[in-house]
Amino acid sequence: MYLKLPKAKFTMNCSGNTRYIQLDTTYRKGHENGSLKFLLWFAYVLGVLEGAIVLLVWLFLFRVHHDPVSTMQGYILVANGFKRFSYAKLKKATRGFTQEIGRGGGGVVYKGVLLDRRVAAIKRLKEANQGEAEFLAEVSTIGRLNHMNLIETWGYCIEGKHRLLVYEYMEHGSLAQKLSSNTLDWEKRFQIALGTARGLAYLHEECLEWVLHCDVKPQNILLDSNYQPKVADFGMSKLRNRGGLDNSSFSRIRGTRGYMAPEWVFNLPITSKVDVYNYGIVVLEMVTGKSPTAIPDTDAQGETEQRGLIKWVRDRMNGIGARGSWIEDILDPVMQGECDLRRMEILIGVALECVEEDRDSRPTMSQIVEKLM
Incomplete structure (x- = not known):
């Protein structure tokens, strides 16, 4: 390190020329410097995470604005805990819709075993001309109902013309x-x-x-x-x-x-x-x-x-x-x-x-x- 001394005030019996004095200084990496570096890295990571969250929220709002059907579906999945099943999985669960356990004006009910080994009653709705948004709205309504004397609904399927609901299975039937x-x-x-x-x-x-x-x-x-x-x-x-x-x-x-x-x-x-x-x-x-x-x-x-x-x-x-x-x-x-x-x-x-x-x-x-x- 070098210090430049003013000529007018600090002469100290030195000549009129500017003098440079070299000081030997040794820097050592202390505990304080390590903590500061850690805090800087933590702030950086936190900022990245906040930015990612803001981006995800923006993308979600953009999707909501442009896709009301997916919005409803997301509402069902998040708010009600419903699961959307694929038609192929429900077909496999029912062994090709072979074990019929009920039939009515609304459709046919089959017994099935889900991948998590739960036994389910899977209803294949007869009226397949219902729009996706309308169907999801009705499923959303079902999901908000919760009473010990109402059947519990676990999920649904909507693919093309297929509309299915997945219920808990009742051992003693109807x-x-x-x-x-x-x-x-x-x-x-x-x-x-x-x-x-x-x-x-x-x-x-x-x-x-x-x-x-x-x-x-x-x-x-x-x-x-x-x-x-x-x-x-x-x-x-x-x-x-x-x-x-x-x-x-x-x-x-x-x-x-x-x-x-x-x-x-x-x-x-x-x-x-x-x-x-x-x-x-x-x-x-x-x-x-x-x-x-x-x-x-x-x-x-x-x-x-x-x-x-x-x-x-x-x-x-x-x-x-x-x-x-x-x-x-x-x-x-x-x-x-x-x-x-x-x-x-x-x-x-x-x-x-x-x-x-x-x-x-x-x-x-x-x-x-x-x-x-």
Whole structure:
């Protein structure tokens, strides 16, 4: 190092010429210099990471702006934890869609084993003309529903014309399959009625969006290993404002022959009371063991023929054609001598309220739950 000394002030008996003095200085790399270098590198790496994050966010926003379908898909995957399956993987899981376990107006359901060894019910939807955005919107709605008495959805597939949904597999199948066997005693049937009411009450009154099922029937009530019910098949459901809607809002009449509410037939506004009516018919079927179309009503026409079962129960309740106790007279023979007659009377009374012609006379699903508790 060299120091330049001013000539005017610092002479120190030196000559007038500028003098340069060389100082021997040794620099050693200390602890402070190492820490400073580490901090600089850390700041550099942090800056790179922040820049990468900003770039990724910008790319995501750009994709959102230009691809609304992918936006919806991303929302489903991130917010709901859904998995998008390829058609090839689901075909392999079902062994080429060979093990059929259910069939309905919305499609066919197959049993399959996923790559993670989970057993699944895979529904292949029949109406393949639905657009991708519309399908993903409905799947997004399903993913936001979470209740112990609703079937859990694990994922979906959308490739070309293929539309599939992947559900948890229910060991005991559907209520429809079990009603024809001797496995459902009184207590199981009562708990199925109560659990189904809870699931529908959640759809109607507790979830963020109002959901109408529109096709409540034994085939759409599944039973787990403990015979707890889970309402399934929301392919028929509709999201609506809570004020009801005009029948013309639907592309076609929804529901199943024998279970449909009068509103469908008489072109009246559709509300949650259509599900209440369906539920009442299902309960009467569970109590009597009779299909709603098994007892014809000579006064009924077309889609209202389920009134034959309703009229038959009411006649027995009023003492018409009854042999002894009217309750025991209408019971499914499987439950004879084992049911709680007091609770059975409450259950039948609730079912008959649900199937009133005037929808305003029907209770809500939450009121039904309270009555059965």
